[in-house]
Amino acid sequence: MNNKITIKDIAQIANVSIATVSNVMNGTGRVSSTTSAKVNKVIQEMNFAPSASARNLKDKKSHLIAVVVPLLEKGMIQDNPFYWELVRGVEKGARNHQVQIMLLGIDETENFSFVKTRHLDGLIVVGVFERSSSYEQILNLGVPCVFLDSYLSDPELHQVCLDDEAGGYLGTKHLLGLGHQNIAILTGKLQEGGVNYFRYQGYLRALRENGITKNDKLVFEESSSIQGGYQAAQKVSSYADGISAIFAFSDVSAMGLIRGLYDMGWAVPRDISVVGFDDIFYTQYMIPSLTTISQDVAHKGKVAVTMLLDQIDGITCNDKYITVPVSLVVRQSTISNTKG
Amino acid sequence: MNNKITIKDIAQIANVSIATVSNVMNGTGRVSSTTSAKVNKVIQEMNFAPSASARNLKDKKSHLIAVVVPLLEKGMIQDNPFYWELVRGVEKGARNHQVQIMLLGIDETENFSFVKTRHLDGLIVVGVFERSSSYEQILNLGVPCVFLDSYLSDPELHQVCLDDEAGGYLGTKHLLGLGHQNIAILTGKLQEGGVNYFRYQGYLRALRENGITKNDKLVFEESSSIQGGYQAAQKVSSYADGISAIFAFSDVSAMGLIRGLYDMGWAVPRDISVVGFDDIFYTQYMIPSLTTISQDVAHKGKVAVTMLLDQIDGITCNDKYITVPVSLVVRQSTISNTKG
C-alpha cells in the first residue's frame, strides 16, 4: 500500500520545501494563500496523513490519553457496565477534542512505563486508593491526571467524584421515611477513603438524624458484583426477620440480591424493600423497577476529559475537585414498612 | 520530571555506545553477557523507558491496535453492555501479547486517517456492513484487520462470527418444541447480510422444518435497544392474541420487551414466552430469568486479537473465517404453550 507518502513527497509534488508543507499543515509561519492552497490540494489528492511518530518525537505530545481501569482478579477489566458508560463518555469527550484514547486494565504489578514510552499526554484514572502502589506510581509519573471516584486527600490533584455521602444519605433517608427501622446495607469492600466508605458515612448520618443506633450486623460486605449480591441474599435472609429494607451500594449487586431473595421465597418489595446505587441503564426495566441513587456517568466521563485537556493545555482551573451530584429515583422496589 | 532520559544517557552511564544499549534492549546483535548485565542494571536504575515514537519512526510498527465500534446516532458508542464484554476480552488478549489498544467510535464520516497517522498495526472492527462507506475505507487502508460480527463475503478477509443462523434456529426450535405455533420475532434492522438477517434465516428454517408458513406480521423490527424492546411491547400486545411466544434477537431488547409487556398486564412466561439472544451477564438474574442463546463474548474478543496478531506477524492461518458456536440456555421465561 501507499502509506509511505511523506511530507517530502508532498513537498516535491507541490514544488515547495518540506518546511512550507509543515507550515501549511500546522498553520504556523507565514505562507501565501496561493502556496497554501496548492499544498493543501496536493495533500488532499495524495490522501496524505502525517506521521504521528515523527511529530511526537519532536513535540513530546502524543494526543493520546489513557483510561486506566482496575483489573478484576481474573485479569479482566471490571465487568460492571458502569465502566462502559464511563468509557463511552470519555471517548465522546476525547473525540470532540481531537485526542484519542487508550484503554488499559491495571493491577498492583503495573509499572506504568507505557506512559513514558508512549508519551501519553494524560491519564484518566478510575478508582485507585490513596495508599496503593498504583497511586504512588502514577504520582511519580508527573503527567497530567484526572482521578475518578478515587477520593484522594491531596488538594492539588484533579478529581471528579460523586457526592457519595449524599447518595448514602438520600437512600437511607428514603427508607427511613417509609418507616423502615432496621436498614441493612450491602456494600463492596468498605475501605476507608473509598467510594463505599463515603456512602456508608451518609447512611450513618441519616441513622443518627433519626436517633437510630447503628448495628454492625446490618452491614453485609460482599464482592460488589451481581454474584456477590446473589450470595448475600442467603446471609440476609438467614440473619434476620427484623430487616425490612436493604440498601445496596451498586445496582448490579442489587439485582443479584433481589434475585437471590426471590429464590429463597422473598419478594421485593413485599417482603423487603431494596434501594440500589448508580442508576444503570436497566434499572427502570427490572421487575420490580429499582429505586436507586442516580448519577450521570457519561457526563462524568466528559467532565473528566475536559479537565484533563485543560490541564494538558496549561489552563489552570480554580476547581480541581469536582463533585457530581446524585439524586434519588423512586421506583417500585421500595414501599412502606408493613412489618410494624 | 525526568521523562527525558534517553538511550544516550544510558549509554553514557553504562559506558557503551547507544547501539549496544539498543541491542541489549532488543536482544539483537551480539553482546557479551557482562556488558548486557551492566546495561540492564543501568536501565533498571534509571527507570528508562524507550520512546515508542522514535521506535515507530524506524520500525513502522506501533504495537497499537484499534478497536473500532460503530457510533449510535447520538455520537456515543453503542450502549449495549455486549460491547463492553467484547472490549474487555480484546483488552485482555492484547495485554497478554504486549500490544495496547485504542478505542474508537466511528460513523460513516470517518476517514480512518488515524490508522496511517498512528501507524496502527491492525484493526478489530465490529459490525460493519458490506456496502458501507466504512467498509470501503478500511479495505483501502491495507492494514491487517479482523472483522467481528460483520459477515463479509470476501473470503480473504479475517472474520470472527457467531453462528447466528444456528442461534436463530435453536431458539425457534425450542419454542416450537414447547408447542408454540405463532412465534413472533423482535429484531433490530433486518439488513441483508447483517447479524439479524442470519438469525432470521435460522428462524425461518425452523419454521419450515415444522411445516409452518411464515407470517410477516410476526416480524417486529425495532431499534435493538432496551427502549426499542419496551416500545415493541405495545405493538406486540395490541397485535395479537395469537402470539404465544416471541424471540428477541438481543437480551437487552428482551428485557425492555418483558418490562413493556408487564406494564400492559402481560406476565412472562404465563401469558407469553420470551427467548433472548447473547446471554448477557444479567440474564440469569432477571425475574423471570431469561431463556436465551448463549455466546462467549469475551472469548470472541480474545480470538479476534489472536487472529489479528498472527496476521500482523505474517503467520498465515488456514482458517480466516472463524465461527463461534452458540448454545441454548433454557431458563424461566419460556414454558409450554397453554393457549392450545
Next chain:
DNA sequence: CTGAAAGCGCTTACAG
C-alpha cells in the same frame, strides 16, 4: 513569504 539544516530518540547495516 520560503527554504536549508539541525535535531527529536531510536534501529540497523556496516566496519573494525
Next chain:
DNA sequence: CTGAAAGCGCTTACAG
C-alpha cells in the same frame, strides 16, 4: 563483541 554513522518523518529556529 562493540561503535560510528545514516536515516526514519517530522518541526523549528534561522537566514535570506
